[in-house]
Amino acid sequence: MSMFNVFSIAGSALTAQSQRLNVVASNLANADSATSSTGQPYRAKQVVFSAVPLQAAGATGVKVTSVIEDPSPMKQVYDPKNPLADSKGYVSMPNVNVVEEMVNMISASRSYQTNVDMMNTAKTLLLKTLALGQ
Amino acid sequence: MSSVNNFFEDALNLRAHRQQMLASNIANADTPNYKAVDVDFASVLKGAQSARGVLPMDTSASAHIKGHAGGPLNAAEMYRVPSQASIDGNTVDTNVEMAQFTDNAIHYQAVLSFLNAEVQMRKSAIQGQ
Numbered sequence: 559m560s561m562f563n564v565f566s567i568a569g570s571a572l573t574a575q576s577q578r579l580n581v582v583a584s585n586l587a588n589a590d591s592a593t594s595s596t597g598q599p600y601r602a603k604q605v606v607f608s609a610v611p612l613q614a615a616g617a618t619g620v621k622v623t624s625v626i627e628d629p630s631p632m633k634q635v636y637d638p639k640n641p642l643a644d645s646k647g648y649v650s651m652p653n654v655n656v657v658e659e660m661v662n663m664i665s666a667s668r669s670y671q672t673n674v675d676m677m678n679t680a681k682t683l684l685l686k687t688l689a690l691g692q
Numbered sequence: 693m694s695s696v697n698n699f700f701e702d703a704l705n706l707r708a709h710r711q712q713m714l715a716s717n718i719a720n721a722d723t724p725n726y727k728a729v730d731v732d733f734a735s736v737l738k739g740a741q742s743a744r745g746v747l748p749m750d751t752s753a754s755a756h757i758k759g760h761a762g763g764p765l766n767a768a769e770m771y772r773v774p775s776q777a778s779i780d781g782n783t784v785d786t787n788v789e790m791a792q793f794t795d796n797a798i799h800y801q802a803v804l805s806f807l808n809a810e811v812q813m814r815k816s817a818i819q820g821q
Binding site for chain 1: 808
């Protein structure tokens, strides 16, 4: 039954998109964390999606293969009163771009909704197939 | 009578298979380098119909080449031609895919209702009332 595969495909996409949403949430929450458990400022994280073939022929799901750290330089903020300031009075702040993260969040939630819609359609079709001949 | 049923069976299987392909496309709307795929429904259904009655070739060892026995699941995947290529190599246009997904769902329901009518007709023939 190919129609059941729609559930596993959309399910894999839901997992991937919600992981993306989690990463965005942690980036936004730590947009001002000048220090972390490593002693370094927080680095923005991004998910990497890749297509994975499922067991059935022609079915391709999606998976988060890795979470990478944004290599762009830290924001330098002049704040000599801060205990973390260097000798010139600059503090390294996280390289989180709040606007980019908001856009990423909206994109993830739209994709999530589309996949939920897809699951609902597949459910309707399967229920109608079950009622065949009645 | 059974040829009518075979036709509906092929059409339903192919619609379900296509639904799965379109679901893969939508699920991978944000995956870099993913290429959207689809099938040419009319030609694949025609191919499956003409392959009916052709028996598959028997093989006695795993290295033997299998005969091509037709059937909807041998549907050839074709890549979609993107209208606006994106810079990460992804060719999924969510609007197009959603439109095709809905279209395919409605056609699936249409085939189901034809099949239902067929069943009702047989029922009334059996009951003879």
